Amino acid sequence: MRDVSIIGIGQMPVGEHWDLSIRHIAHHAIDAALKEAGTEQVGALFVGNMLSGNLLQQEHLATLIADFSGLRNVEAAKIEAACASGASALRIGYMAVASGMHEVVVVCGVEKMTDTSGGSTTAGLATAADAEYEAAHGVTFVGLNALIMQRYMYEFDAPMDGFAGFSINAHRNGARNVNAMFQKPISLDTYLNAPMIATPINIMDSSPICDGAAAVVLAASEQEGAYVTGHHPGAVRILASSSANDTIALHDRKDPLFLEAAYVSSQKAYLQGGVTPADIDFFEVHDAFTIMTALSLEATGYARRGEGWHLAADDAIGPDGRIPISTLGGLKSRGHPVGATGIYQVAEAVQQLRGEAGQGQIADAAIGMTQNIGGSGATIVTHILGG
Amino acid sequence: MRDVSIIGIGQMPVGEHWDLSIRHIAHHAIDAALKEAGTEQVGALFVGNMLSGNLLQQEHLATLIADFSGLRNVEAAKIEAACASGASALRIGYMAVASGMHEVVVVCGVEKMTDTSGGSTTAGLATAADAEYEAAHGVTFVGLNALIMQRYMYEFDAPMDGFAGFSINAHRNGARNVNAMFQKPISLDTYLNAPMIATPINIMDSSPICDGAAAVVLAASEQEGAYVTGHHPGAVRILASSSANDTIALHDRKDPLFLEAAYVSSQKAYLQGGVTPADIDFFEVHDAFTIMTALSLEATGYARRGEGWHLAADDAIGPDGRIPISTLGGLKSRGHPVGATGIYQVAEAVQQLRGEAGQGQIADAAIGMTQNIGGSGATIVTHILGG
Numbered sequence: 001m002r003d004v005s006i007i008g009i010g011q012m013p014v015g016e017h018w019d020l021s022i023r024h025i026a027h028h029a030i031d032a033a034l035k036e037a038g039t040e041q042v043g044a045l046f047v048g049n050m051l052s053g054n055l056l057q058q059e060h061l062a063t064l065i066a067d068f069s070g071l072r073n074v075e076a077a078k079i080e081a082a083c084a085s086g087a088s089a090l091r092i093g094y095m096a097v098a099s100g101m102h103e104v105v106v107v108c109g110v111e112k113m114t115d116t117s118g119g120s121t122t123a124g125l126a127t128a129a130d131a132e133y134e135a136a137h138g139v140t141f142v143g144l145n146a147l148i149m150q151r152y153m154y155e156f157d158a159p160m161d162g163f164a165g166f167s168i169n170a171h172r173n174g175a176r177n178v179n180a181m182f183q184k185p186i187s188l189d190t191y192l193n194a195p196m197i198a199t200p201i202n203i204m205d206s207s208p209i210c211d212g213a214a215a216v217v218l219a220a221s222e223q224e225g226a227y228v229t230g231h232h233p234g235a236v237r238i239l240a241s242s243s244a245n246d247t248i249a250l251h252d253r254k255d256p257l258f259l260e261a262a263y264v265s266s267q268k269a270y271l272q273g274g275v276t277p278a279d280i281d282f283f284e285v286h287d288a289f290t291i292m293t294a295l296s297l298e299a300t301g302y303a304r305r306g307e308g309w310h311l312a313a314d315d316a317i318g319p320d321g322r323i324p325i326s327t328l329g330g331l332k333s334r335g336h337p338v339g340a341t342g343i344y345q346v347a348e349a350v351q352q353l354r355g356e357a358g359q360g361q362i363a364d365a366a367i368g369m370t371q372n373i374g375g376s377g378a379t380i381v382t383h384i385l386g387g
Numbered sequence: 388m389r390d391v392s393i394i395g396i397g398q399m400p401v402g403e404h405w406d407l408s409i410r411h412i413a414h415h416a417i418d419a420a421l422k423e424a425g426t427e428q429v430g431a432l433f434v435g436n437m438l439s440g441n442l443l444q445q446e447h448l449a450t451l452i453a454d455f456s457g458l459r460n461v462e463a464a465k466i467e468a469a470c471a472s473g474a475s476a477l478r479i480g481y482m483a484v485a486s487g488m489h490e491v492v493v494v495c496g497v498e499k500m501t502d503t504s505g506g507s508t509t510a511g512l513a514t515a516a517d518a519e520y521e522a523a524h525g526v527t528f529v530g531l532n533a534l535i536m537q538r539y540m541y542e543f544d545a546p547m548d549g550f551a552g553f554s555i556n557a558h559r560n561g562a563r564n565v566n567a568m569f570q571k572p573i574s575l576d577t578y579l580n581a582p583m584i585a586t587p588i589n590i591m592d593s594s595p596i597c598d599g600a601a602a603v604v605l606a607a608s609e610q611e612g613a614y615v616t617g618h619h620p621g622a623v624r625i626l627a628s629s630s631a632n633d634t635i636a637l638h639d640r641k642d643p644l645f646l647e648a649a650y651v652s653s654q655k656a657y658l659q660g661g662v663t664p665a666d667i668d669f670f671e672v673h674d675a676f677t678i679m680t681a682l683s684l685e686a687t688g689y690a691r692r693g694e695g696w697h698l699a700a701d702d703a704i705g706p707d708g709r710i711p712i713s714t715l716g717g718l719k720s721r722g723h724p725v726g727a728t729g730i731y732q733v734a735e736a737v738q739q740l741r742g743e744a745g746q747g748q749i750a751d752a753a754i755g756m757t758q759n760i761g762g763s764g765a766t767i768v769t770h771i772l773g774g
Contacts, residue, residue: 001487021519044630053440053467057510058518060469063765064635073651075630076766077475080440080465082447088464092479099486100388117518123444131445131504132408243431243462248451264460378450379463 001098003221005235006385007228008037009347014181014212014335022056022112022213023068029215030069030108037217037227043102044075048089048109049339050082054124055116065108075102082128083288084374085109086342087243087381090216094241097218104227109343110213121209125338128375130249142206142289144250144376146198149291152257153200156306160200163290164191165312166325167204167332170287173319174329176360177348181210181335205290207330212337214344236350239367240273240384242266248378257306261380262299262371269369270301273384277301280384281365282324282352284345286373287331296371297323300382319362327352328360342372342381349385388485390608392622393772394615395424396734401568401599401722409443409499409600410455416602417456417495424604424614430489431462435476435496436726437469441511442503452495462489469515470675471761472496473729474630474768477603481628484605491614496730497600508596512725515762517636529593529676531637531763533585536678539644540587543693547587550677551578552699553712554591554719557674560706561716563747564735568597568722592677594717599724601731623737626754627660627771629653635765644693648767649686649758656756657688660771664688667771668752669711669739671732673760674718683758684710687769706749714739715747729759729768736772 010032012025026047034040047062058064062076075096079089086109093107113121126135129144139147152158168191174180186204194204219227224235244264250256270276277300287293294308302323303311316322328334328348331341349368351357357365372381397419399412413434421427434449445451449463462483466476473496480494500508513522516531526534539545555578561567573591581591606614611622631651637643657663664687674680681695689710690698703709715721715735718728736755738744744752759768 050446051440053438053511053514054444054446056518057441057514057522059437059441059467059514060516060635060762060765062468063632063761064517066632067635067639067765072633073631073648075478076468076632077479077630078467080446080467081449081463085464091462092464092482095479095482095486095488098488099482101482101485127440127444127446129447130451131443135444243464244460245450245453245463246459248447248454252454261460374450375447378447378454 002100004094004097004218004238005221005224006216006350007219007224007235008033008217009350010215011179011344011347012213013179014210014337016114017211018115022052022110023065025211025213026065026108026110027069029213030106033106033215033217039104039227042071042074042104042106044096044105045071046089046092046107047078048086048342049078049111050080050085051111051124051338054119054127055121056112057117081379082374083338084342084372084379084381085339087372087383090342090346091241091243091381093218094238097220103219105218106215107218107343108213108215109340111337111339112211113209113337114211133249142198142201145289145291146201148256148376149200152291155257158309161192162309163205163312164188165315166287166290166293167191169317170326170330170332173327173360174333176358177328177334180329180333181208182333201289207288207332207336210335210337212335212340214340214347216343216346234354236353236385236387238383239386240269242268242272243381246378248375250376259295259299259377259380261377262296265380265382266300269382269384275367275384280367280369282327282362282368284349284370285325285330286371287326288336292373324362327362328357345370345372346383353385353387389487391481391484391605391625392608392611393603393737394606394611394622395420395604396737397602398566398731398734399600400566401597401724403501404598405502409439409497410452412598412600413452413495413497414456416600417493420493420602420604426491426614429458429461429491429493431483431492432458433476433479433494434465435473435729436465436498437467437472438498438511441506441514442508443499444504468766469761470725471729471759471766471768472726474759474770477729477733478628478630478768480605481625484607490606492605493602494605494730495600495602496727498724498726499598500596500724501598520636529585529588532676532678533588535643535763536587539678542644545696548579549696550592550699551575552702553674553677553680554578556704557713557717557719560714560747561720563745564715564721567716567720568595569720588676594675594719594723597722597724599722599727601727601734603730603733621741623740623772623774625770626773627656629655629659630768633765635762637763646682646686646764646767648764649683652767652769653687656769656771662754662771667754667756669714669749669755671736671757672712672717673758674713675723679760711749714749715744732757732759733770740772740774
């Protein structure tokens with residue numbers, strides 16, 4: 001298996017792009033990534049996307065985007081794994097290069113959640129759950145997360161405001177990211193007075209509905225010098241890539257308060273990368289809801305069971321903390337265009353590792369981890385990146 | 388890159404499964420394939436599917452199916468490329484094993500097109516076209532194919548009944564396949580009197596809407612002996628696998644009567660497999676419409692431009708012909724559960740190569756080719772299989 005490097009990244013600012021179609025925002029990210037990589041010789045385009053069929057009445061999405069981006073006679077396929085579609089697509093690109101099937105692969109995560117032609121976005125997001133056993137009973141995606149958070153607070157005696165620090169950290173960091181949807185810090189008061197969405201989840205616990213696209217260009221590490229020359233930023237290596245699943249329905253979990261798939265996929269990644277949690281300089285968590293942040297930190301080895309929320313209070317997660325998270329805003333502040341999120345996480349990690357994260361830069365960042373979660377914890381994909 | 392073998396296949400009979408959910412039919416095929424392979428040690432499940440989000444309000448499909456099939460802590464992702472979703476998923480599984488990322492991978496193609504909870508199946512199929520430039524103007528998927536067929540008949544002086552032989556051959560062969568939706572032969576009269584769907588395409592030119600699931604189990608060829616033992620059927624090797632795309636919209640093609648992506652992907656496959664068209668003993672074409680059969684035969688080197696339809700009249704395509712096609716019924720008679728079709732084609736090729744195709748057996752079949760087409764020719768995936 002060949003080592004694989006990221007030789008270019010591109011990001012569309014996250015927001016509500018009412019004037020642009022899904023093909024436009026994807027093309028923007030792909031074009032930027034290919035320009036950075038300094039090549040147009042692409043073998044395949046893999047697109048991470050969850051909702052185009054449901055919300056835009058557009059399947060065959062990867063070929064549509066390849067076509068619009070001028071990539072003809074290449075392989076093109078869309079990869080879907082709910083909110084983990086982005087990182088799942090990256091894994092496919094990784095295997096395509098690692099196997100030797102392709103020399104250069106573009107992976108684009110894209111989602112258009114505003115200005116849709118199909119059903120409601122809330123109903124669309126519920127398709128990440130079990131349609132026949134969860135969604136059919138009317139539970140929304142935020143509703144499932146609210147059930148988890150409620151139980152967590154009960155079991156571990158966590159107060160409602162115990163999660164505030166995750167949101168405050170994300171917004172402080174997002175304010176330093178030009179691609180973030182919300183580029184302003186919030187105060188504890190803002191969090192405490194935020195409207196409730198599904199008790200106990202308030203709007204400041206939740207990531208926004210938005211449009212976005214991010215892309216990365218992959219090549220064999222042994223070849224990276226052929227692409228990353230003089231004026232291009234340095235390549236970043238994928239040290240580990242792993243994916244694991246759990247039951248899709250929350251009620252089928254052995255323990256709904258433990259992200260077993262996060263545990264399994266991070267353990268596999270630590271093993272492949274030859275690192276421990278202590279070696280990771282920053283961690284792009286999947287903070288779709290603050291409860292997911294707490295559970296991720298526990299399952300990946302940064303906190304004991306029931307104590308993940310303590311890290312928010314301790315500010316262990318700030319830019320100078322023990323394990324900086326959501327360093328450029330995370331899903332909460334940068335935004336969560338679902339199928340694109342996994343690629344934004346990786347693109348931001350590349351910015352950090354290149355020392356190009358601007359005011360959001362983590363000092364001496366050498367190894368970063370990203371984790372992308374689909375559903376209420378049913379598909380979890382972990383990547384570890386290094387210089 | 389490691390060589391990859393198919394060590395087990397499973398097929399659900401194609402039909403209208405009103406009593407079964409998508410998870411049930413997928414599980415049926417996966418379970419059968421794993422039993423044949425004699426292993427439960429699976430690293431990943433890749434699911435080829437086009438319409439679950441649109442028609443069933445179910446995304447996150449691969450994890451749903453993995454869960455229901457008892458595959459826990461594995462990688463799971465859905466691959467979508469319109470009607471080429473099945474073979475596209477097979478390519479991902481192929482790369483996963485070839486790269487060394489996984490030892491055993493299951494690839495399942497599945498589609499549930501009857502008894503849906505969402506929009507109409509006709510509208511769903513139109514999501515394979517360009518939503519903003521084709522479907523928005525009301526053109527259906529059969530409508531696009533009718534435009535191609537009309538132009539073909541005009542350019543090449545092909546009569547309306549010139550395509551009858553493709554349909555008659557498919558139904559004759561499908562009558563010998565227990566998994567086929569329509570297990571009865573048709574006469575020329577049946578074809579000539581068939582109701583028109585979208586002139587000049589009649590119902591006997593068209594493949595049916597249906598439910599189905601097929602699965603294959605992949606392993607490294609060097610390891611196939613570890614799985615394919617005594618009572619199991621022999622393994623079949625993937626000699627070549629390739630994919631190519633074209634413009635998604637028909638009106639953007641340089642020449643709408645030439646399947647450039649079929650040409651490119653078959654040429655790549657011939658090169659990788661070290662074979663020529665003459666070496667292929669049978670060819671599972673993507674006969675969603677008879678016009679596609681003619682165009683495929685031309686683009687892959689079996690007929691000159693404008694002469695593909697002659698092969699139907701010559702019966703060159705029958706079981707004893709120069710290039711037998713649709714040997715177990717093809718999309719026309721076995722059925723076309725869209726995201727599953729690419730895997731049915733491959734499973735049937737494996738049956739042929741093992742000598743287990745029963746009354747539909749092609750004598751001395753040693754090398755077979757399958758071709759899976761997405762949209763009106765925008766994504767085309769070719770596989771060549773051998774003993």
